Amino acid sequence: MASALEQRLAQHLTLSFAERDALQWLERRERHFAAGEIIVRENETTDVLYIVASGWLHGSVRLPDGGRQILRFYFVGDITTSFSIAWGYSAATLTAVSACTLYELPRERFGRLFQEHPRLGAMLFGISAAEQVALADRLTSVGRTDGQTRVATLLLDIYSRLRVVDKLSGSAFQLPLTQQDLGDAVGLTKEHVNRSLRALESTGLLERDGKMIRINDVEALAELVGFQDRYGHVATDWLPPTANRSDMDQRSAAAE
Amino acid sequence: MASALEQRLAQHLTLSFAERDALQWLERRERHFAAGEIIVRENETTDVLYIVASGWLHGSVRLPDGGRQILRFYFVGDITTSFSIAWGYSAATLTAVSACTLYELPRERFGRLFQEHPRLGAMLFGISAAEQVALADRLTSVGRTDGQTRVATLLLDIYSRLRVVDKLSGSAFQLPLTQQDLGDAVGLTKEHVNRSLRALESTGLLERDGKMIRINDVEALAELVGFQDRYGHVATDWLPPTANRSDMDQRSAAAE
DNA sequence: CGGCCTGTTGAAAACTTTCAACCACAGTGG
DNA sequence: CCACTGTGGTTGAAAGTTTTCAACAGGCCG
Numbered sequence: 001m002a003s004a005l006e007q008r009l010a011q012h013l014t015l016s017f018a019e020r021d022a023l024q025w026l027e028r029r030e031r032h033f034a035a036g037e038i039i040v041r042e043n044e045t046t047d048v049l050y051i052v053a054s055g056w057l058h059g060s061v062r063l064p065d066g067g068r069q070i071l072r073f074y075f076v077g078d079i080t081t082s083f084s085i086a087w088g089y090s091a092a093t094l095t096a097v098s099a100c101t102l103y104e105l106p107r108e109r110f111g112r113l114f115q116e117h118p119r120l121g122a123m124l125f126g127i128s129a130a131e132q133v134a135l136a137d138r139l140t141s142v143g144r145t146d147g148q149t150r151v152a153t154l155l156l157d158i159y160s161r162l163r164v165v166d167k168l169s170g171s172a173f174q175l176p177l178t179q180q181d182l183g184d185a186v187g188l189t190k191e192h193v194n195r196s197l198r199a200l201e202s203t204g205l206l207e208r209d210g211k212m213i214r215i216n217d218v219e220a221l222a223e224l225v226g227f228q229d230r231y232g233h234v235a236t237d238w239l240p241p242t243a244n245r246s247d248m249d250q251r252s253a254a255a256e
Numbered sequence: 257m258a259s260a261l262e263q264r265l266a267q268h269l270t271l272s273f274a275e276r277d278a279l280q281w282l283e284r285r286e287r288h289f290a291a292g293e294i295i296v297r298e299n300e301t302t303d304v305l306y307i308v309a310s311g312w313l314h315g316s317v318r319l320p321d322g323g324r325q326i327l328r329f330y331f332v333g334d335i336t337t338s339f340s341i342a343w344g345y346s347a348a349t350l351t352a353v354s355a356c357t358l359y360e361l362p363r364e365r366f367g368r369l370f371q372e373h374p375r376l377g378a379m380l381f382g383i384s385a386a387e388q389v390a391l392a393d394r395l396t397s398v399g400r401t402d403g404q405t406r407v408a409t410l411l412l413d414i415y416s417r418l419r420v421v422d423k424l425s426g427s428a429f430q431l432p433l434t435q436q437d438l439g440d441a442v443g444l445t446k447e448h449v450n451r452s453l454r455a456l457e458s459t460g461l462l463e464r465d466g467k468m469i470r471i472n473d474v475e476a477l478a479e480l481v482g483f484q485d486r487y488g489h490v491a492t493d494w495l496p497p498t499a500n501r502s503d504m505d506q507r508s509a510a511a512e
Numbered sequence: 513c514g515g516c517c518t519g520t521t522g523a524a525a526a527c528t529t530t531c532a533a534c535c536a537c538a539g540t541g542g
Numbered sequence: 543c544c545a546c547t548g549t550g551g552t553t554g555a556a557a558g559t560t561t562t563c564a565a566c567a568g569g570c571c572g
Contacts, residue, residue: 118377133348144443
């Protein structure tokens with residue numbers, strides 16, 4: 001079976017054999033988590049990263065007053081670097097939304113990837129930048145729009161991700177989140193999320209049936225709430241060339 | 257004069273000669289902008305990045321309804337990669353807050369850095385992750401706290417950055433932002449920013465005199481609003497060794 | 513001097529939260 | 543099999559926060 005991270009990167013560029021091999025080496029240590037399980041806690045010491053092989057997770061923080069902010073969701077092919085690589089601890093709590101399979105890798109093995117495959121390192125930097133923009137989009141949504149728009153934007157965001165990573169066809173998908181979760185992601189109370197969802201339903205652009213969400217007119221809804229899909233394309237024209245074979249041999253010889 | 261980016265990176269690790277040399281080559285093309293000038297517009301095609309040599313800037317987006325969200329501020333030593341490297345266009349408008357000097361470099365030269373100096377590439381990835389967490393902190397502030405807390409958090413955030421990049425001593429600093437700007441950064445109207453600032457002043461934790469801000473008790477204010485300073489330290493223990501074999505010994509020195 | 517931008521203040525309107533119910537459903541144990 | 547219990551969803555009304563609208567003051571500049 002093809003590597004989750006490999007598949008993600010292959011969406012953007014053609015990988016060399018050596019690169020594909022290196023990526024598969026990152027996914028040696030497989031771990032399983034049940035829905036709702038906590039993988040890493042906020043402020044907990046950690047020196048490992050996770051690559052998502054299947055399932056959903058989210059990263060969140062708690063507030064002094066007991067509130068919670070969900071910062072981002074992780075899907076197949078994502079790496080949970082952002083909240084833990086810059087420090088010896090995790091800046092967020094990582095929770096399994098659905099049952100999921102993760103590959104655990106030591107931070108320092110991730111670091112070695114930058115040396116052995118600079119092009120992949122640069123590409124990961126680019127993907128990280130794209131994720132930063134996605135976070136910025138959420139900030140804009142939460143900071144400057146009303147409840148209905150925030151909820152719709154989150155659903156469109158999740159839908160766009162699923163469409164890419166799960167090859168989702170059609171505009172209906174299973175949403176394994178409570179309304180409290182949605183509220184914690186967009187800065188609303190669960191009651192207001194409920195009212196916002198019903199208001200959206202009443203426009204006819206959205207339908208719900210239990211945990212199932214159907215966006216009847218993706219274009220129209222995106223237009224209505226000013227949503228931009230950032231996941232489609234990531235530029236690769238600035239990347240350095242792939243290390244060629246002789247380069248590879250030199251570097252691995254030096255590394256041994 | 258030492259390179260701005262070099263100084264930034266040298267805060268976290270000991271650079272080799274080759275690395276320092278490479279960084280200085282990024283800063284060949286110097287450009288000046290006046291306060292208020294726009295460097296890049298949202299959605300504008302661009303294939304260059306900027307390293308901040310002096311001054312302040314901010315990145316922002318406009319909303320359909322005419323509103324604006326300021327996404328982040330840039331200070332000396334920052335690189336404006338996040339909103340433009342992943343696409344052929346800029347996802348945000350880059351505006352000079354104060355008069356500033358920038359180094360302009362082609363995206364693809366930045367990419368080459370990953371190949372020639374993998375350790376620096378990895379370090380830039382780490383710094384980018386730290387910036388992502390800073391953005392996540394702002395999201396939390398905007399999504400889950402009241403006006404007064406948001407404003408205080410932003411001021412503490414800016415203060416923490418200035419303290420590091422400008423070697424600011426004392427707890428007073430010049431804030432070249434209007435109350436509208438502050439509001440656009442934390443998701444409030446300018447009127448409410450004004451009321452929040454006055455409420456903060458009345459607690460005695462903060463003083464204002466024109467554009468001057470003095471935080472009388474940084475600890476107490478940070479405690480009050482639950483602010484965490486993320487800029488102090490970035491982990492380097494996961495980085496690969498420097499490319500040049502003769503520099504290998506530098507790494508242990510950098511391990512702090 | 514007269515505009516223009518920024519800051520300030522007050523009061524009404526709008527949005528969101530809080531609080532308090534009630535409903536539906538799934539899993540549990542009698 | 544069925545009552546019991548807990549979680550998540552739904553709804554209404556009051557309370558609280560923030561925005562909107564309107565007005566005015568001060569400083570800077572042509």
